Amino acid sequence: MGAQAKLGAFRLPPLPTIGEIIKLFGLRAQKQLSQNFLLDLRLTDKIVRKTGNLKNAHVYEVGPGPGGITRSILNAEVANLLVVEKDTRFIPGLQMLSDAAPGKLRIVHGDVLTFKLEKAFPEHLQRKWEDDPPSVYIIGNLPFSVSTPLIIKWLENISKRDGPFIYGRTQMTLTFQKEVAERLTANTGSKQRSRLSIMAQYLCKVQHSFTIPGRAFVPKPEVDVGVVHFTPLVQPLINQPFKLVEKVVQSTFQFRRKYCHHGIGILFPQADRSKNTEKMLMLADVDPTLRPAQLSILHFKNLCDVYRKMCDEDPNLFTYNFRDELRQNKSKKRVKDTDGDND
Numbered sequence: 001m002g003a004q005a006k007l008g009a010f011r012l013p014p015l016p017t018i019g020e021i022i023k024l025f026g027l028r029a030q031k032q033l034s035q036n037f038l039l040d041l042r043l044t045d046k047i048v049r050k051t052g053n054l055k056n057a058h059v060y061e062v063g064p065g066p067g068g069i070t071r072s073i074l075n076a077e078v079a080n081l082l083v084v085e086k087d088t089r090f091i092p093g094l095q096m097l098s099d100a101a102p103g104k105l106r107i108v109h110g111d112v113l114t115f116k117l118e119k120a121f122p123e124h125l126q127r128k129w130e131d132d133p134p135s136v137y138i139i140g141n142l143p144f145s146v147s148t149p150l151i152i153k154w155l156e157n158i159s160k161r162d163g164p165f166i167y168g169r170t171q172m173t174l175t176f177q178k179e180v181a182e183r184l185t186a187n188t189g190s191k192q193r194s195r196l197s198i199m200a201q202y203l204c205k206v207q208h209s210f211t212i213p214g215r216a217f218v219p220k221p222e223v224d225v226g227v228v229h230f231t232p233l234v235q236p237l238i239n240q241p242f243k244l245v246e247k248v249v250q251s252t253f254q255f256r257r258k259y260c261h262h263g264i265g266i267l268f269p270q271a272d273r274s275k276n277t278e279k280m281l282m283l284a285d286v287d288p289t290l291r292p293a294q295l296s297i298l299h300f301k302n303l304c305d306v307y308r309k310m311c312d313e314d315p316n317l318f319t320y321n322f323r324d325e326l327r328q329n330k331s332k333k334r335v336k337d338t339d340g341d342n343d
């Protein structure tokens, strides 16, 4: 049976190499679009292997470019692969792959930041959130300028269980600049601990699968690349709306080298800042002299829960913006100084 399955296994027929495809279709990487291609099929196979068992799975690849990772996904015997690529120059090369794997590859010319995955795959794939993850996977090696806003958008989708997560706890394997990959996976107290660590880890199990040296890409980027695997958690570690968590986390990391009470303080208008900061830290049981990087996810959970209560008591609090108040104070001061000059 095993041998038979092996005999029947799908492999793409012999095709021009990715390097030849690049030459054939004149696909010079556009530096301004941060296009860096992976030509080594051992590495693209490794990305796919780290994603999971893709046999009969439905896969969404973002930014396929000349199609290196695309080939490895097709060779993993997926049921269906949907690729979304923004640059039309890549479409003929991808079409060649589609012809070599009849009925398996769907090509969309579009933008991953706006593409709606909700209706792309059959409804029967949907799993309950508490169940094992569905047989739907996202894979992408995107420009770094796209991958960071995209992961924030998808994390928000996870918190609402919509977008690509209407199928359940869809798993993702994405590449980031190595430093960003380290921030995404950083533990409490580590140097790389940041806003991204909390936002990703309160919603997902995040693993830095491996690092690809910059020299493996053509053209070679300035930095190494981290491959990161995300599995949404059954129970998020913080049970508050995404935007509220984002505000608390962003404010706390505003002054990352100072004690955490400085950042937490900017959640409150200046008039009652000290009193409210003290109250929030006391109720959340957080030591004000810890640095932001030393706070655990449990600390952030407590901070978000207390901030939520304070917002419920004062409906104007959530919309308070520290920068707006700073700007207003500055312009009031300018008016006062000008009045003084005129006296």
Ligand SMILES: C[S@@+](CC[C@H](N)C(=O)[O-])C[C@H]1O[C@@H](n2cnc3c(N)ncnc32)[C@H](O)[C@@H]1O
Binding pocket: 033, 034, 035, 036, 037, 038, 039, 062, 063, 064, 065, 066, 067, 068, 069, 084, 085, 086, 087, 090, 110, 111, 112, 113, 140, 141, 142, 143, 146
């Ligand atoms: C870093 S290259 C990687 C290409 C290919 N995945 C590889 O590993 O060789 C990024 C690819 O994403 C595409 N891309 C960039 N922004 C995109 C967007 N917003 N939507 C869809 N594709 C995008 C680029 O045109 C390019 O093909």
